[in-house]
Amino acid sequence: MIQRICILGSTGSIGVNTLDVADRHPDRFEVFGLTGHRRMSELAQQCARFKPKIVVVPDAKAAQDFSHHLADRSPRTEVWIGPEALVRLASAPEVDVVMAAIVGAAGLRPCMAAARAGKKLLLANKEALVVGGGLFMQAVEEGGCTLVPIDSEHSAIFQCLPEDRAAWERRIDHIVLTASGGPFRQRDPSSLGEVTPQEACAHPNWVMGQKISVDSATMMNKALEVIEARWLFNLSTDRIKVVIHPQSIIHSMVVCRDESVLAQLGTPDMRVPIAYGMFHPERLESGASRLDFMKLKALTFEEADDLRFPGLKLAYQALEAPMGACAVMNAANEEAVAAFLRRDIRFTHIHEVNRRTLEGLAGSWRTPTAIDDLLELDGQARRFAAQVVKGLAQQ
Ligand code: NAD
Ligand code: MG
Numbered sequence: 001m002i003q004r005i006c007i008l009g010s011t012g013s014i015g016v017n018t019l020d021v022a023d024r025h026p027d028r029f030e031v032f033g034l035t036g037h038r039r040m041s042e043l044a045q046q047c048a049r050f051k052p053k054i055v056v057v058p059d060a061k062a063a064q065d066f067s068h069h070l071a072d073r074s075p076r077t078e079v080w081i082g083p084e085a086l087v088r089l090a091s092a093p094e095v096d097v098v099m100a101a102i103v104g105a106a107g108l109r110p111c112m113a114a115a116r117a118g119k120k121l122l123l124a125n126k127e128a129l130v131v132g133g134g135l136f137m138q139a140v141e142e143g144g145c146t147l148v149p150i151d152s153e154h155s156a157i158f159q160c161l162p163e164d165r166a167a168w169e170r171r172i173d174h175i176v177l178t179a180s181g182g183p184f185r186q187r188d189p190s191s192l193g194e195v196t197p198q199e200a201c202a203h204p205n206w207v208m209g210q211k212i213s214v215d216s217a218t219m220m221n222k223a224l225e226v227i228e229a230r231w232l233f234n235l236s237t238d239r240i241k242v243v244i245h246p247q248s249i250i251h252s253m254v255v256c257r258d259e260s261v262l263a264q265l266g267t268p269d270m271r272v273p274i275a276y277g278m279f280h281p282e283r284l285e286s287g288a289s290r291l292d293f294m295k296l297k298a299l300t301f302e303e304a305d306d307l308r309f310p311g312l313k314l315a316y317q318a319l320e321a322p323m324g325a326c327a328v329m330n331a332a333n334e335e336a337v338a339a340f341l342r343r344d345i346r347f348t349h350i351h352e353v354n355r356r357t358l359e360g361l362a363g364s365w366r367t368p369t370a371i372d373d374l375l376e377l378d379g380q381a382r383r384f385a386a387q388v389v390k391g392l393a394q395q
Pocket of ligand 1: 151
């Protein structure tokens with residue numbers, strides 16, 4: 001049966017890879033909706049190629065740009081405008097599968113809408129789950145949504161876990177998320193203040209969007225992934241461990257009660273977890289190259305060092321802090337990364353912004369009971385973080 005998919009954030013790295021997989025299986029997927037925030041010429045090219053019914057752009061100016069680039073190459077496509085249109089698309093009755101590939105908390109509302117509407121939700125947009133936490137998982141449960149993780153580590157764990165989800169608790173001792181260590185794993189920590197955005201975005205194993213590339217360099221990406229795992233697999237923090245594995249071949253592991261360890265391996269190519277999510281529980285061609293064991297020299301492991309990667313600890317602290325702390329940490333980090341990419345602050349300041357924002361706002365918010373409360377807190381944390389950025393930028 002053909003499934004109708006909408007790809008939120010189709011112009012990004014995950015979005016493009018999703019279209020690549022869909023393109024290999026036209027008998028399985030019809031592209032119903034695409035969305036992009038910038039780069040309207042790329043969005044127009046995608047529309048000309050995949051002829052979606054709906055496209056979502058951020059504002060009237062973008063809509064104009066988009067139509068200019070599209071000319072009359074895809075007359076079927078309707079243009080919807082603004083953040084509310086993302087929500088409408090994610091919950092449209094025609095849509096079967098939603099790929100959540102927007103970056104940042106901006107993806108939270110459409111993800112929640114897809115969850116409440118009971119879609120099959122392929123979640124790459126980890127920040128949405130980090131911010132939404134228990135409220136997100138409640139919407140998944142109540143909406144009857146099938147949530148499949150796309151982040152490679154969480155996909156690995158999902159693939160290693162027994163089908164009978166109720167059996168996790170009894171059989172599993174803990175999980176181990178692998179981390180590549182990013183581009184600065186071996187760099188002298190005292191020189192990290194000098195690194196440029198270009199160096200920070202040059203990931204050794206993966207080609208990704210700028211924000212996640214910087215997060216991988218600071219290891220805030222792993223911090224967000226620890227929080228993501230806490231919610232996806234309902235595990236307490238002491239059962240989520242992190243190990244550095246520079247080759248990115250083992251994508252993560254599950255350690256069972258009997259000390260048997262299950263791991264998922266593959267070449268570092270996001271089309272593998274994307275195809276797994278799209279075809280789950282089946283498995284079909286993804287386009288990724290095969291792992292050649294004869295060419296693998298070694299699989300090595302290291303401990304994540306707190307001095308070089310101080311951000312990782314913040315995730316564990318935020319998970320133990322009152323509800324809302326993960327949303328605060330995420331918002332601070334989004335602001336800090338954007339400031340670093342604008343060259344307003346140094347690479348090492350990113351952690352300063354995150355730490356000071358978490359400390360500065362501690363105890364100042366009411367327990368969030370709805371997504372609106374979390375988004376309000378997100379705004380409050382962004383304003384606080386922007387002040388910290390300002391102070392650091394003047395140094
Ligand atoms: P990207 O920057 O390449 O793409 C982001 C997409 O979101 C683009 O289409 C952009 O137009 C859209 N977007 C940006 N801001 C928006 C806004 N305010 N409103 C609506 N749309 C907006 O990012 P990416 O690397 O594809 O990552 C997307 C998500 O997937 C992130 O949450 C990331 O952490 C996660 N992820 C990515 C990878 C990877 O390999 N790239 C791996 C694992 C998880
Ligand atoms: Mg990951």
